Amino acid sequence: MFKFADAKEIILIFFSKYLTNKIQSVAHFLLLCALINKIMGKRIAIFASGEGTNAENIIRYFDNNPNVDIKIVLCNRLKAGVLARASTLGIPAKSFSRADLYETDKVLGLLQSMEIDFIVLSGFMMMMPSSILTAFAKRIVNIHPALLPKFGGKGMFGMHVHEAVKTAGDSESGITIHYVNEKYDSGEIILQVKCQLSPTDSAEDIASKVHVLEYRYYPEVIEKVVMHL
16 A cells, blocks of 8 residues: 655655756755655654554554654564554564563664654553663653553553552543653653543443543644654
């Protein structure tokens, strides 16, 4: 399927073959490339660990969006459902090992070779290594299914979060979209959205309410953030 970002390569070929005499210097050519990159949108990599319902929602949201191009889905689990979801939607999907992420620069090298501009974490259960955090400073976002700083930190993910909210008897929950740093769930908050809870809500009910917020707001926030890069 043709994507808007593919036009970047087409334009470059056109200029290199037919308008070479119009480009007076290397500086002009580099400026042209920079302008094309600006026009054709940002390249995004999604990191996920599970079934990938949020990742699928993000991919569908940006389908044929000229400002954002989902280039790849990366996963730390070989048989995770997100890999099949991405492939079905025509997005390249690749798994990697713990060693690939922490003991080598394979993952970082892949991101750089694909000229990735921005990273989206979508149910990704591993801490980002310092090499990637440095290379993509303030260009990695995550969504947490609760109102941080409550119910955050290592081990607080998925149903563990919603069960903790239920046990605490809170009257509200929600989502927190934040930048990623070297600590779990502690990066600068971009957006929080609340939902009201009933005393009769089960952990599953809470999860359903939070999922509605995730699907609505996460793609919108990603789009707004990348447009300011």
